[in-house]
Amino acid sequence: MDISSVSDVKSHCVGTTAVVYASDYLNKLTGEKIERECRRQLAQGCRALVIDFADTQLVNSIGISILLGIIDVAEKNKAQVVFADVNNQTVELFDMLGLTRHVALAKDEQEALLTLSTTVSGFDSTPTVH
Amino acid sequence: MEPSTQKLIHTFGALADLGQEVASAGDFSEMVRTSMHLLLGTLALRRGVVAECSSSGALNCVAVWGLREDLLSALSITDDERKELLESPKPALLVDETSSRFLGRYSEGLLDEGLELAVPMIVRDELTGFVLLGGKASGEGFSAEDFETIRAMVRHIGVGIHTHRLVEQVARRAEENRRLYEELRAIYRDTVRAFAAAIDIKDKYTQGHSERVGRYSEIIARELGWSEDEVEGIQIAGYLHDVGKLVVDRNIINAPYHIDAKQSSELNRHPAAGYEILLPINHPYADIPLMAKYHHERLDGRGYPDGLVDEQIPLGAKIVALADSFDAMTTDRPYRRRRTFADVVRDLRESSGTQFDGKVVIAFARAILKEVTGETKERRVIKMLGKGYLEGEEVPTLLADLIAELSEKQTSAVSG
Numbered sequence: 329m330d331i332s333s334v335s336d337v338k339s340h341c342v343g344t345t346a347v348v349y350a351s352d353y354l355n356k357l358t359g360e361k362i363e364r365e366c367r368r369q370l371a372q373g374c375r376a377l378v379i380d381f382a383d384t385q386l387v388n389s390i391g392i393s394i395l396l397g398i399i400d401v402a403e404k405n406k407a408q409v410v411f412a413d414v415n416n417q418t419v420e421l422f423d424m425l426g427l428t429r430h431v432a433l434a435k436d437e438q439e440a441l442l443t444l445s446t447t448v449s450g451f452d453s454t455p456t457v458h
Numbered sequence: 459m460e461p462s463t464q465k466l467i468h469t470f471g472a473l474a475d476l477g478q479e480v481a482s483a484g485d486f487s488e489m490v491r492t493s494m495h496l497l498l499g500t501l502a503l504r505r506g507v508v509a510e511c512s513s514s515g516a517l518n519c520v521a522v523w524g525l526r527e528d529l530l531s532a533l534s535i536t537d538d539e540r541k542e543l544l545e546s547p548k549p550a551l552l553v554d555e556t557s558s559r560f561l562g563r564y565s566e567g568l569l570d571e572g573l574e575l576a577v578p579m580i581v582r583d584e585l586t587g588f589v590l591l592g593g594k595a596s597g598e599g600f601s602a603e604d605f606e607t608i609r610a611m612v613r614h615i616g617v618g619i620h621t622h623r624l625v626e627q628v629a630r631r632a633e634e635n636r637r638l639y640e641e642l643r644a645i646y647r648d649t650v651r652a653f654a655a656a657i658d659i660k661d662k663y664t665q666g667h668s669e670r671v672g673r674y675s676e677i678i679a680r681e682l683g684w685s686e687d688e689v690e691g692i693q694i695a696g697y698l699h700d701v702g703k704l705v706v707d708r709n710i711i712n713a714p715y716h717i718d719a720k721q722s723s724e725l726n727r728h729p730a731a732g733y734e735i736l737l738p739i740n741h742p743y744a745d746i747p748l749m750a751k752y753h754h755e756r757l758d759g760r761g762y763p764d765g766l767v768d769e770q771i772p773l774g775a776k777i778v779a780l781a782d783s784f785d786a787m788t789t790d791r792p793y794r795r796r797r798t799f800a801d802v803v804r805d806l807r808e809s810s811g812t813q814f815d816g817k818v819v820i821a822f823a824r825a826i827l828k829e830v831t832g833e834t835k836e837r838r839v840i841k842m843l844g845k846g847y848l849e850g851e852e853v854p855t856l857l858a859d860l861i862a863e864l865s866e867k868q869t870s871a872v873s874g
Contacts, residue, residue, distance in 0.1 A: 356492060389472035389499030390492065393523070396504050396595055400524055420464050425502035426596025 337365040345376040345444055347412075347437055350384045354391035366398045370405045377402055378440040382413040392425060399430045408432070408447065412440040469607055472500040476611055480618035489618055491521040497589070497611045498523060501604055505572055505592030510619060511535060511585050520619070524592060525571055535560050540585050549577040549605055549612075575600065577608055579616030586616045586623075643742060647694065654697035657704060661711045667785055670842050672696030674781035674822070677838060681821040682777075691743025692774050698746060699753045699778050702732030715793055729754050730763045745774055753778040758812045768815070776815040780822060783814070788843055799847060803856045807863065816864045823864075827857040 338349040346369035351358045402409045412434045422428050434440035476496045494508045505524030509517040517533045539560035552565040561576050574593045579586040589612045654668035675696035679689045706728050710721045733751035752775035755761035757768045787802045810816040828834040830853050840848050
């Protein structure tokens with residue numbers, strides 16, 4: 329698996345799915361970088377996004393707003409979004425605010441990819457480097 | 459953690475961030491955009507607009523999220539609608555067309571864009587603008603608690619916009635005042651120059667003298683490293699140094715021969731008279747009356763009106779004194795032709811330390827040397843002295859020698 333880093337945001341592609349890694353604190357600065365990376369991946373033809381929150385401790389209000397923006401853009405591109413490896417506190421926050429109505433949650437990246445392989449038509453699990 | 463506790467922590471965090479953002483002195487558009495994100499993220503709203511309301515009633519989008527940028531470009535509010543909103547400044551659901559006449563006009567179009575709530579921003583009884591919000595990501599309606607949160611956050615954003623407007627106004631006024639002040643200074647300078655010309659008209663042999671003394675004084679002060687403000691001040695002092703001559707009998711000023719002791723005493727009243735004339739005027743520069751009063755003082759105490767010595771004489775007066783004497787030596791008078799430059803340099807050398815301050819003479823000589831050697835593009839002294847006066851081959855050497863000799867004198871005086 330090849331992981332590229334564009335504007336400090338790590339990401340890689342598995343077929344037509346982009347996996348984007350969120351940082352430890354999802355705020356304005358880091359959120360906007362993730363948003364840019366997600367938009368870039370969608371523009372390049374990705375049909376699904378996995379945002380990996382394994383390193384994320386906290387998500388603030390701006391982070392929530394930016395995630396909603398990513399969901400919006402993905403919906404417009406008819407792409408699915410899965411949030412992976414989200415800690416309990418953040419899951420509660422996403423639940424409370426209704427984000428989980430628009431995205432699927434997965435235990436980890438592998439589970440996210442597996443979920444998408446069953447739902448995204450034409451899912452290809454061959455890793456590609458962007 | 460209880461969901462309500464989690465929500466409270468999330469909301470308080472957002473409010474704290476919002477307070478910090480609104481108080482920041484950064485870019486205005488960025489401040490509004492970030493503030494809007496904080497509001498949207500607090501309740502997980504999917505779209506929103508922050509719009510400023512101009513005095514004409516036009517709405518201008520400052521931040522947009524999840525919508526087209528030109529969404530509100532055709533919207534405007536009338537004076538009556540503004541009054542109505544000021545009387546009832548509550549957040550209004552767009553589905554409720556009766557909430558206000560303004561929203562009633564536009565609610566259908568805004569609902570089509572996915573907006574659900576309109577919140578007027580009112581600060582100090584002034585409609586600053588609107589925040590328009592889309593629905594919650596949860597799909598739930600707005601609760602009473604949500605309305606309170608939205609009101610508090612919109613108020614913060616409104617204060618931020620209002621403060622920005624005030625700061626802009628203050629900056630505009632400061633710039634206006636600066637321009638007015640510059641204009642006043644220019645008027646003052648022109649008036650003083652006209653006045654200087656009027657002083658010189660009284661003396662038919664020294665026309666243009668005050669103007670030249672002003673310019674020489676400016677050149678010397680600049681060479682001495684004075685600030686721009688101080689240089690302007692000394693120039694004015696040079697223009698006005700002979701204002702006291704207005705009270706001296708015209709026949710004495712214009713006498714085509716050496717005047718007697720009585721007439722000389724009458725003429726010597728002019729520095730003190732000038733001081734009396736200039737003192738009541740509120741000049742924008744310091745010490746102008748004193749420079750006029752002491753421009754005939756000498757370092758050795760043999761000057762007038764007060765017989766001051768070296769350190770007692772203000773540096774500005776020493777500069778004007780040299781400029782005045784230099785102009786007298788280098789212009790024709792009724793009873794003599796002007797002196798050669800070599801003669802003037804000799805006089806300056808001999809009079810340094812007794813009549814003139816050596817430092818001031820050095821500065822003047824350095825300024826003239828820069829012009830004659832082409833070190834500076836300025837030709838001001840050369841022009842004032844007329845064609846040919848400073849063209850002799852010996853001129854640079856005369857000046858360089860004068861500077862070297864007086865500098866050595868200064869050094870030995872300090873070390874001695």
